[in-house]
Amino acid sequence: MPYQCPRCGEPVHRGYSAGPGLVEGASRAGLLGILFGIFFSAAFGDFQCKKCGKIAKSEFPPEARTKMRTKMMAMFLLILLVIGAIALAIVSGVVAIGR
Numbered sequence: 001m002p003y004q005c006p007r008c009g010e011p012v013h014r015g016y017s018a019g020p021g022l023v024e025g026a027s028r029a030g031l032l033g034i035l036f037g038i039f040f041s042a043a044f045g046d047f048q049c050k051k052c053g054k055i056a057k058s059e060f061p062p063e064a065r066t067k068m069r070t071k072m073m074a075m076f077l078l079i080l081l082v083i084g085a086i087a088l089a090i091v092s093g094v095v096a097i098g099r
Contacts, residue, residue: 003047003064005049005051005052006055007049010050010052012055014048047060
């Protein structure tokens with residue numbers, strides 16, 4: 001269930017980055033960078049309400065902020081796990097980037 005806006009009660013969503021999109025012919029390393037950018041903005045992006053605009057995390061009630069922190073830490077650990085798995089695959093020769 002999405003968080004509710006503390007101002008109007010409507011659902012809020014993460015404000016995703018408007019960074020570079022997927023372009024045809026992008027390198028594998030570039031695609032990995034885009035993937036990590038998506039993970040990063042999903043874990044640490046700001047909240048936005050369609051009616052009220054950007055919402056500061058400090059405006060949410062304490063129990064919602066605790067849940068946000070827990071989810072953010074879980075996403076951060078997932079990102080580290082994925083990066084570690086990719087690095088291990090590259091080092092062990094299972095995956096070859098740029099070949």
